[in-house]
Amino acid sequence: MSYLDRVARFVPPDLGAYLAFRVDGRDVGHIAPAFARHLAEFPRVFDIDARTVTLAERFSDFGSRSEAVDGVVRALARNGVLSDWREERYRVGVSFGAPPLLAIERAAVPRFGVRAYGVHVNGFVRGSDGRLGMWIGTRAKERGIAPGKLDQIVAGGQPVGLGVLDNLIKECGEEASIPSALAARAKPAGAVFYTVERPEGLRRDFLFIYDLELPADFIPRNADGEIERFELMPLEKVAAIVQESDDFKFNCALVVIDFMIRHGFIPGDHPDYAELVAGMHCYG
């Protein structure tokens, strides 16, 4: 087992097997044929041919597009086609900076294969000897996705209408009771992204990564029930877990390896170095 085992699973699938999801003339997602057949039950909302699912042009602004798609995905949730409803909407657009074309319920995002954005925070402590420790959370057993898996101290999806740092500060409060003045010290440190098929659909995630150095006497406490417990681990222990087990949530392992690369914990002459760095940044 190795770091590369955690990264190599992020193999971009053959997107040629998917139908394009087109909104206002722009391709914004990839839909599996099986899900397209469910969408075909809503011909007032979607025009579907062999290659493309097009949101009907009569829905011509953010509000009407979002409302039309929301009606469909709520019906599919009632029919059991969609599960893990979150009541949280993600923006859909050609890029993160571009004005969103519509918003879609989070649970439906992997089914439409649109890009999803999130923020992950590495909460770390620098010992007096310079060695690093990292706060690791264990996800609650009740969660719909990756129950009981290890996670960053704070991580959350990026909902529509909230800036990345504002979202980080909010999540820091809810997930780890980090005061906002301390959370605001988090430093942006790049991003990790991938396209991969998961049981919930096509994940095209872009994770904004922040590093937050915490005082030695700070103890995180979960406030929203999503994290069962926190443990401050020496980075060596985190490295051993990532390499030898599947205990980390699939994308959280990637974030940990990215941290280890950026902080020089993984040596430049590691035989898999090139593949590890490349694997953090698979756009699709």
Added chain:
Amino acid sequence: MSYLDRVARFVPPDLGAYLAFRVDGRDVGHIAPAFARHLAEFPRVFDIDARTVTLAERFSDFGSRSEAVDGVVRALARNGVLSDWREERYRVGVSFGAPPLLAIERAAVPRFGVRAYGVHVNGFVRGSDGRLGMWIGTRAKERGIAPGKLDQIVAGGQPVGLGVLDNLIKECGEEASIPSALAARAKPAGAVFYTVERPEGLRRDFLFIYDLELPADFIPRNADGEIERFELMPLEKVAAIVQESDDFKFNCALVVIDFMIRHGFIPGDHPDYAELVAGMHCYG
């Protein structure tokens, strides 16, 4: 002008317009049709068809392959087809970790479109107020590539038979008179890579990035004539130059932007953030 202007030039070309360069059954490079016609003058060494340039199988080990190709590229250099001869060989293989199949003179590497490896060092100083300064070199006017352009404090190609850190320590001595004990403190911090067409051919570069924090009283001095002068600049000044001018060598600008992202100097809500991070890591 913007950071994205520096990154957006790294558009991967259509590699379908190139012939594959095949060695021992493995595709290791991409050769433009015009250069393939020059290679066709050496039928004892290369088997060429419409899609592929294959190194003749009779050259079956590292030594004989390297010698056969070296004979060809020296003849092409005499004929003026190749210029900027370096008398320095780069390894060619399926990955950096894999045993090299052959070695090729550095000047010929972009013509065979094989991946090239280098190491770039960000030499930075942390002020008493926490603000960062960066040592920037100006390349000598006599250099074959990018004369007079701005560069990292130390950067060099990765020749065959030398480890990345060993090469870094050697280059630190030659380019900036950094003592080896100080150079050895450099921390690996990831990589920047791209595939792009340049006047010299197809550049498929993988740059190992190291950050080296230097004492406030250290002054670099060039020892090999490759750097004309060094200047310690506040990071704000480096940012202004990168955004507003083309003064940095094309790939050194990328390394600077990567540093600014990793150290939180570019905010996470920068409108081009996703494209900047993606642009650092275009494999091809």
